[in-house]
Amino acid sequence: MISKNYAYVCPYNLIFAMEDAVFFAITPKSFRKLFDLYYEPLCRSLNYYTRDAQAIEEIVQDVFVTLWEDRDRLHIEHIKTYLFSAARYRALNYLRDRQRQATFLEAWSEEELLQKQGNDVLNYDELIPQLQIAIENLPTRCRQIFDLSRKEQLTYRQIADSLNISIKTVESQMSIALRKIRDHFASNYHCG
Secondary structure: OOOOOOOEEEEEEEEEOOOOEEEEEHHHHHHHHHHHHHHHHHHHHHOOOOOHHHHHHHHHHHHHHHHOOOOOOOOOHHHHHHHHHHHHHHHHHHHHHHHHHHHHHHHHHHHHHHHHHHHHHHOOOHHHHHHHHHHHOHHHHHHHHHHHHOOOOHHHHHHHHOOOOOOHHHHHHEEEEEHHHHHHHHHHHHOO
């Protein structure tokens, strides 16, 4: 045990014995030595909580900034324990805040999506006649193939066999039909 009235210089800090407890005096020189000694180990220890290197560095830097700013008010017995505990608590607070933010953003995006869907709901009384017009405007063979596919629910193979055409022709005609229907809606039916 160190006597109350003695002080000695340790390699990384000044240690003063006061009332049976050892306290560290933070000076610019001792602070720099503490930073050099503990910065990397603190960063490595926070990898347990997050792999976000930028967040880890910010947390450790914040621990050291607080240590420096509060150096006159802090009475630290075990500097290593203090630094690792402070870093751990800040990491946990960071994770808690990030989780809250993610929860908030998720709730906000769901609300925005619901609102957008509410604005984009199509009036089916208007949609059905527009679809009928688009289908009626298709070329005859194209409309026939589209009806067999969509209304009769026939496969492309079944349509090709029933019309005595190739599957490639069915695919091509369906592609034309869908493009023309999309174009009709794009030019004649606007939401919002």
